[in-house]
Amino acid sequence: MHKALPSGNRKTLSSSAFQSARCDKLEANCDTPLILDSIQLPSKMLLRSKSYVTNLYIKRDLPIREIARQMNVSHSTVIECLRRLGIHDKGSKKRVITQGQIPFGYDYKNGKLKKNKEEQEVIRIIKQLRSSGLSFRGIARELNKKLIPTKKNGIWQGTTVSTILSRVGNQKMV
Numbered sequence: 001m002h003k004a005l006p007s008g009n010r011k012t013l014s015s016s017a018f019q020s021a022r023c024d025k026l027e028a029n030c031d032t033p034l035i036l037d038s039i040q041l042p043s044k045m046l047l048r049s050k051s052y053v054t055n056l057y058i059k060r061d062l063p064i065r066e067i068a069r070q071m072n073v074s075h076s077t078v079i080e081c082l083r084r085l086g087i088h089d090k091g092s093k094k095r096v097i098t099q100g101q102i103p104f105g106y107d108y109k110n111g112k113l114k115k116n117k118e119e120q121e122v123i124r125i126i127k128q129l130r131s132s133g134l135s136f137r138g139i140a141r142e143l144n145k146k147l148i149p150t151k152k153n154g155i156w157q158g159t160t161v162s163t164i165l166s167r168v169g170n171q172k173m174v
Helices: 050-059 066-069 075-085 117-131 136-145 160-172
Strands: 018-020 033-035 106-109 112-115
Touching: 050 066, 050 075, 066 075, 117 136, 117 160, 136 160
Parallel strands: none
Antiparallel strands: 018 033, 106 112
């Protein structure tokens, strides 16, 4: 049971963020609380602030998924918020749109495919292993043993090796 406090010294017992003003007998309203501390807004409320979202997305250059993780909301919620607030692009940066996946052995620079020296060396190793008689799965196993990364830092599969060799085999040697 809560003990009643004298009317001149009332305090809110449930929250430390509010405290009632000291009540003088001449004041008409002695139950008006004063705010002593700030209250953290829920994440979804912060998504309504264009300046806050602009700061995260454009100034701090955070990806949409990172914003969603920090605010504990879904990825689609952040995308919808950006659309609603009219934040479409990260400033004046031009984004290059590529068609499909960039092939292993190449990088996309200045709108063109350029050879990646490290990945070209891996292709040479794959060709050597294949010419020595290993299967696609055997080559993938060897590449994984040597901890050679794939294009997206995954593990090698026989189908990946097969695709690379078929693409390389169809190209003219330069």
